[in-house]
Amino acid sequence: MTDSLYLISGATGKTGGGTVKLLLERGHRVRAMVRREDERSRALAAAGAEIAVADLHDLNGVSAAMRGVTGAYLCHPIAPSLIEATVNFAQAATDAGVRSVVDMSQISARRDAGSDAARQHWLSERLLDRTGLLTAHLRPTFFAEWLTTWWELRDGEGYLRLPFGEGRHAPIAAADQSHVIAALLTDPEPHDRAVYTLHGPVELDHHEIAAAMAATLGFPVHYEPISVDEFAAAMTARGLSPHLVQHLSHVAVDYRNGVFAGTNDNVERVGHRVPQSVGEFVTAHKDRFDLSGPNFVPAESC
Numbered sequence: 001m002t003d004s005l006y007l008i009s010g011a012t013g014k015t016g017g018g019t020v021k022l023l024l025e026r027g028h029r030v031r032a033m034v035r036r037e038d039e040r041s042r043a044l045a046a047a048g049a050e051i052a053v054a055d056l057h058d059l060n061g062v063s064a065a066m067r068g069v070t071g072a073y074l075c076h077p078i079a080p081s082l083i084e085a086t087v088n089f090a091q092a093a094t095d096a097g098v099r100s101v102v103d104m105s106q107i108s109a110r111r112d113a114g115s116d117a118a119r120q121h122w123l124s125e126r127l128l129d130r131t132g133l134l135t136a137h138l139r140p141t142f143f144a145e146w147l148t149t150w151w152e153l154r155d156g157e158g159y160l161r162l163p164f165g166e167g168r169h170a171p172i173a174a175a176d177q178s179h180v181i182a183a184l185l186t187d188p189e190p191h192d193r194a195v196y197t198l199h200g201p202v203e204l205d206h207h208e209i210a211a212a213m214a215a216t217l218g219f220p221v222h223y224e225p226i227s228v229d230e231f232a233a234a235m236t237a238r239g240l241s242p243h244l245v246q247h248l249s250h251v252a253v254d255y256r257n258g259v260f261a262g263t264n265d266n267v268e269r270v271g272h273r274v275p276q277s278v279g280e281f282v283t284a285h286k287d288r289f290d291l292s293g294p295n296f297v298p299a300e301s302c
């Protein structure tokens with residue numbers, strides 16, 4: 001056990017949860033920031049994490065969670081007030097004498113992004129870089145987990161109904177990103193002010209993604225391209241927030257324009273981990289493909 005203490009926000013989420021687990025396995029002290037005590041926080045505590053109940057929009061709560069912390073992971077969902085959360089996080093970290101912050105951003109983050117959330121991610125990166133903290137920013141392409149969220153199972157065949165045209169990306173699993181986050185938290189100096197795009201190992205279009213999924217699942221999987229408007233209408237009908245609908249509609253256009261494309265060796269070089277292929281991800285999450293995902297766009301919405 002080292003003296004260092006790492007604060008992980010989004011600890012009940014995909015990248016944060018994996019990072020808590022990894023750091024604990026490696027003998028580090030971890031404080032998991034959660035929004036409420038529930039069975040997920042109790043599982044984190046049982047694994048050995050300290051628990052801090054705080055909301056990123058509550059400065060006093062975040063400040064209490066930062067006490068004694070060496071390095072902190074900032075993870076905010078696609079939801080309003082990312083910039084306010086970043087300001088709270090930066091101020092609380094600075095006040096507490098925290099050394100470094102690892103910031104979850106995204107590949108579409110840029111000053112002139114059409115997505116409000118993507119532009120706010122870019123601003124949050126710049127804001128953190130104006131502090132005295134050591135900072136590193138992660139800009140993943142679409143997570144491999146997307147393939148479970150928008151998945152439809154119909155008559156024994158799988159469908160991905162998405163507005164991505166013939167664009168390409170290399171899906172990156174959250175578990176692989178956790179290796180990068182843990183590496184940056186425990187050795188921040190060489191990465192100060194770095195911006196790392198994160199990709200899986202193989203860039204594919206969605207026809208090729210569907211084929212890779214079919215090969216693993218053992219039944220046909222089809223990619224059915226839909227329009228951005230149809231996707232937006234389906235998201236709204238399913239109760240997704242206007243902020244998320246605005247974001248995903250704009251990044252769908254980004255995706256078609258190649259913003260999410262590419263691959264690199266950042267996961268291996270920084271995280272010392274070979275990232276999972278689509279086939280390996282599907283194998284590791286096979287049960288998630290037994291049912292339609294929570295936000296799938298059903299054919300009857302055509």
Ligand SMILES: NC(=O)c1ccc[n+]([C@@H]2O[C@H](COP(=O)([O-])OP(=O)(O)OC[C@H]3O[C@@H](n4cnc5c(N)ncnc54)[C@H](OP(=O)(O)O)[C@@H]3O)[C@@H](O)[C@H]2O)c1
Pocket residue numbers: 009010011012013014015016034035036054055056057075076077078104105106107139140141142143144146174
């Ligand atoms: N999904 C993608 O394809 C993709 C691609 C690139 C970048 N990203 C970035 O990834 C980030 C999301 O990361 P993730 O997928 O690991 O997270 P996630 O699984 O979506 O989980 C979000 C976490 O944040 C917590 N949370 C939500 N609101 C909060 C608040 N106000 N205060 C404190 N905690 C709060 C949630 O707690 P509860 O569980 O209690 O709600 C949960 O632990 C976003 O910033 C997004 O831009 C995602």
